[in-house]
Amino acid sequence: MNKRLVFFLVFFCSAGMLFSRSGVRTEWSFPDIPGYITLTCDFHSHTVFSDGTIWPTERVEEAWSNGVDALAITDHVEYRPHKQDVIGDLNRSFEIASQSLSNWPILLIKGGEITRELPVGHYNAIFLTDANPLDKQNYMDAIQEAVKQGAFVFWNHPGWTQPGTKAVWYPEQTELFNRGWVKGIEIANDREYYPEAFQWCLDKNITMLGNSDIHGPAIVTPAEHLNMTLVFVTEKSLQGIKDALLAGRTAVFFQDKLMGREQYLKPLFENSVRMGRAQVLVEKKGVWCVEVYNPLLFDIELKASTKSDIQYAEHFVLASQKSVLLRFKVPEKFTDKEIILPFIVQNFLVAPGQGLQVELKIVKE
């Protein structure tokens, strides 16, 4: 047996790596935007140390495989149904997860979920230094402790268990946001989306997040991805992420939709879609075409948005990782070299129910 293989067996296998799925990573292909690097983050996950069903190292490995750049381990502070069997303090799941950093290059964030009945609800504190002191009788004391540690605290799944999963804002939240202790809200969690919360974030200048809240293994199929928070950072580091969260530089990726502020979604769209050069198909009828490539792992749905003297199809779908052909008809005696076609991107939402307005600039070959 040669040296290399022996090393491989001895070194890596001794490190306990499972090669069943190791080493292959889905890339979501979200582009960077001017001034910022785009990171895919999941700020809400559980392990066997609270009510999850997988070991912390497995959580890290599967996050890397699923294309997550930064992961927060946020086991419940108070709800530990496995505690008869799984012991260790509130920092332990993060400690064990950290062992995986010798296998997988991921940004790992220490967190915890402060868990109360409604109307208080659940709050994730991330970038903790010590999760143990968060175990307080009074939730205000717990959140204050997190803030004292410099944590970023956000309100989880504000519509969970509410009728119709409609998010409800109580006086308790007014207090927490007014004090500046809580600075973000999950507008999507697991399979739920809270349009009311999306609007609150826009109106009150709150950071919006979308997280998996994953408890079991993450079964990711082409048809079903994990929620993620896109974070626009100036450097790829824990500090970079924290700064971006404080500055509200996020967007939410939920069920093949992107939700966020126009200032981030617009360059995200523009840097994603790749336009070919326009070509004339039928000279005398003024029919032109252009190939449009969508590198993202989900379809982009476009709808013609305003009147134009250019004629083109009302809807068209930029199929994932494919080119599509957009045909259009210019007026008689059209001589411009450049055309602007206005569209609404129906699954890039800049407010509940409101698609991003974009203009496809098409340049003739």
Next chain:
Amino acid sequence: MNKRLVFFLVFFCSAGMLFSRSGVRTEWSFPDIPGYITLTCDFHSHTVFSDGTIWPTERVEEAWSNGVDALAITDHVEYRPHKQDVIGDLNRSFEIASQSLSNWPILLIKGGEITRELPVGHYNAIFLTDANPLDKQNYMDAIQEAVKQGAFVFWNHPGWTQPGTKAVWYPEQTELFNRGWVKGIEIANDREYYPEAFQWCLDKNITMLGNSDIHGPAIVTPAEHLNMTLVFVTEKSLQGIKDALLAGRTAVFFQDKLMGREQYLKPLFENSVRMGRAQVLVEKKGVWCVEVYNPLLFDIELKASTKSDIQYAEHFVLASQKSVLLRFKVPEKFTDKEIILPFIVQNFLVAPGQGLQVELKIVKE
């Protein structure tokens, strides 16, 4: 909200079920054979209670989803790398897994893996009543204890860590099999296959098994299934399985191959493949055809086996869950209504490297 939905939420969700993948099960479609029900079994699995990375309830849920009829939880008796965090005795993982039986209808078997260095190796004891007494200094004492409890004991992955994964039989195994304490061998484990062990089982009348030895989440794709032991039982029960193991009524399903004794593989093939009626395609040239349907989740590869005055293609593949068309040419003045075409089934192995011989009986419409 109506009564039914409330029940659904309150009753089932309180039971902690994840609906992400719950409730949908892959059916392998192995047919029963004359006199026996065919069960798909995995007799080797781990949880966080030894060196696995998932919680016992998750192991049960995913086994059900992956089409496993009977699952043994076989955490290592001696190797418990998580013991600093995960406490509880050797029966605990089975106890917790048993909670899932209120969600998933599966046959759950209490087991344990007796784990020693080579040349002893690893042994699974299944159908234990109490795993705790297996924790003995001397492996012979441990195995004797398992036998005393009425367990079925088998030798795991006999080629693991051996050069070229070639299985090696040591005097230790001679002793264990001679005493009648160990009655089975894994001829396939995880991604390894041990042809030597397959031959030993045939020569020495040992029960052959193929198991997943799964530690992490089971990622099952169309291209990669878990190993399973097919067990041919007279009743679908724990006792039925144990009786079948003692009688050697098993086959091994490994990487789209079936391995086992001819007496089981032959009826398994015959009850799988469905032949249509033969039709004449070109009367004057004697060209006939027949549609052959393969209901199994993997392709069956056939090779023409002997000379015949019927002419037909040398190889043909029965694509999974498809019909294929077999064309053949009968001699001039052929008047029979029935034709026998002999084949070797290249991925139904009755011995290492030796495919099952079958005859396709074709009846004219």
Next chain:
Amino acid sequence: MNKRLVFFLVFFCSAGMLFSRSGVRTEWSFPDIPGYITLTCDFHSHTVFSDGTIWPTERVEEAWSNGVDALAITDHVEYRPHKQDVIGDLNRSFEIASQSLSNWPILLIKGGEITRELPVGHYNAIFLTDANPLDKQNYMDAIQEAVKQGAFVFWNHPGWTQPGTKAVWYPEQTELFNRGWVKGIEIANDREYYPEAFQWCLDKNITMLGNSDIHGPAIVTPAEHLNMTLVFVTEKSLQGIKDALLAGRTAVFFQDKLMGREQYLKPLFENSVRMGRAQVLVEKKGVWCVEVYNPLLFDIELKASTKSDIQYAEHFVLASQKSVLLRFKVPEKFTDKEIILPFIVQNFLVAPGQGLQVELKIVKE
């Protein structure tokens, strides 16, 4: 080279077979129903001899591959845009297609499409003996000629080019149906569905059909199947199909929905779905479960239909070629061995917008 391979090359390849896709056939797995064999039929297809883009033999091969049992070649009688290049009379495409019967066992039907502007519309005549005499100036003469030949004539795509693809019944149709010349209507064609036409078929006792109207190659993906007419025959033959059409024994398979009369859809459902034995999951809470297998190539969607003292989920989806687990809760002191759960099958339509009512009979193990 051995004799068998030589035969294979010389005989089959000389027959011009393309092995690229040859020989593998999708089976839709529709079951037979009491008294009838279920056939999958496509009664509307085109070739290069009218405005299609593939050669007749290719049309036959792909129909066989796509699981079609009977195919009608129905090139337009009057609309022959390729006629400058493709010559031959109106029977020629059928003649050429018939050459494929020496390769593929399919029932091939001679047809033609009588093509007029609205309000007349298009009519397929199938089971023709000679398509040439259908080329008449007056459409009534053309249809009468078809009838004289013993053809079954049906009205094609009654909503095509109508606003909103809403089918419109004109006096011309009244005349044709009153005379008994036209006996069927396509309620689905290509990607269009005409609920009005479905209702007409129910109200006026007209045979309903759903056909592909395919012009190009049939690209069949898991996500998109060709429309088909299911025909319930007493014998698998051209005559058997014709008799069934005359008797209205059909159903329509369109975009993962079945549409038809209750008398056919009910046994089709009952013979498709396979129920396991019910098992008790939690004795003291009265929780039972049953595994339900769906062998069809599309999901079946069930909705609980009436009040019951058995509690169960309001919706559940029988995933294609999977088992799903149906859990339910029986009342206290329930002692019956057998339970009836009433459901609406939402994608088996017995009238526009109206699902089939079924009762799942569940027997305790």
Next chain:
Amino acid sequence: MNKRLVFFLVFFCSAGMLFSRSGVRTEWSFPDIPGYITLTCDFHSHTVFSDGTIWPTERVEEAWSNGVDALAITDHVEYRPHKQDVIGDLNRSFEIASQSLSNWPILLIKGGEITRELPVGHYNAIFLTDANPLDKQNYMDAIQEAVKQGAFVFWNHPGWTQPGTKAVWYPEQTELFNRGWVKGIEIANDREYYPEAFQWCLDKNITMLGNSDIHGPAIVTPAEHLNMTLVFVTEKSLQGIKDALLAGRTAVFFQDKLMGREQYLKPLFENSVRMGRAQVLVEKKGVWCVEVYNPLLFDIELKASTKSDIQYAEHFVLASQKSVLLRFKVPEKFTDKEIILPFIVQNFLVAPGQGLQVELKIVKE
């Protein structure tokens, strides 16, 4: 109905476009290389005008959909089995195909296949101006006519119908190449690969091609792509392609392998694979890692090629459109910022059986 939709229906549908598959195009993502644009070309295809089974417009549409940049229609000059039904001269299939250029932006090349028994064989002449004069009794006359028209002529499938599909070079080929009339050879055609022909191209400085020779519809699945010739052009035009063919600037894409001269394959590899920055995983053990992304639609297989004091896995597979993690171990006291890891790319062949040598340059973060 609004103006835009009316335009859509009236204009495009009148153009006879099938939207079944129209408008979505697979992008093979082959990168450009220094000095050249990379085009995907298929120089060998048939239609109903010779022995193909699809109409010329369909051939163009499916080529565009399958990611072909340039397509040659090369119906047989002499072999026209459909001629009883399909009339028109030898230019007609190209003329009809050209109608599709008002729908699909593709480079369409007029060609023809000169077809003789062995030892002469088949020759494609592309960039013809008039195919009719190629219909000569003597093949030398036919080829000379093609050359006179400025055509590029290449030898098709040199191993077809030869024993074991082994390519054989006869005196006839010596004559044709010596005269400079024939300048290229298909080293792959349909499902055949001719390693001998690959070597001839290298030894004799002949342009190598790989083409589909497609006759029926192109069924392209993830598991099976059409053969293509990659052509490295200075401008995307017919002239650009011709110049490149004359200069031998090609590579062949066959069954997930690339074959060609090192000078083209090397930059193709280098511009495909995207390396992240190396990160240190375990400081004290010297374990580093780097993420490697493969944008191509097929896996790239790497094998460690030479001894190195850096330890790393012997084989690793760059999964298609995924990142994989390459871990390696640097020696003690290693202080460089940059590492070179030598590999053989096993499915980029620079000669029969000989993989491309590459060096992955890894830069520390």
